[in-house]
Amino acid sequence: MGGGGVLTFAGCDAPAYWCDVHHLVHWADGGDTSLGNAALLCERHHGKVHHGFRIERDPAGRWHTHRPDGTEIHVLPRITTEPVTTRAS
Numbered sequence: 145m146g147g148g149g150v151l152t153f154a155g156c157d158a159p160a161y162w163c164d165v166h167h168l169v170h171w172a173d174g175g176d177t178s179l180g181n182a183a184l185l186c187e188r189h190h191g192k193v194h195h196g197f198r199i200e201r202d203p204a205g206r207w208h209t210h211r212p213d214g215t216e217i218h219v220l221p222r223i224t225t226e227p228v229t230t231r232a233s
Contacts (some may be wrong), residue, residue: 151184152199154209158186166190168199172177183207 151158152166166183169175183199193199196212209217 151186151189152201152207152209153185153189153197154207155219156189158188160184160207162186164190166193166199168201215224 149159151163151183163184163186166185167175167177168181168183171177175181183193183201185199187194189197200208200210202208211217
């Protein structure tokens with residue numbers, strides 16, 4: 145998973161207890177149920193991944209989110225310790 149409850153969809157700040165585990169390679173396509181084949185996604189972003197968005201983990205373990213057109217979603221690092229009050233889409 146995202147390591148310590150970190151969500152895998154760029155910019156998502158949903159609490160981990162709202163989330164589902166997503167198979168990177170679907171079980172029906174031979175994907176196993178393991179941490180290496182899993183991503184933690186909130187319900188909203190889980191739906192997006194099943195409708196054209198794509199997530200992947202690079203060899204260093206960092207997650208990347210891609211739009212249906214293939215462009216990557218980049219999120220700037222937070223520069224404050226204030227709680228997040230907005231939701232990424």
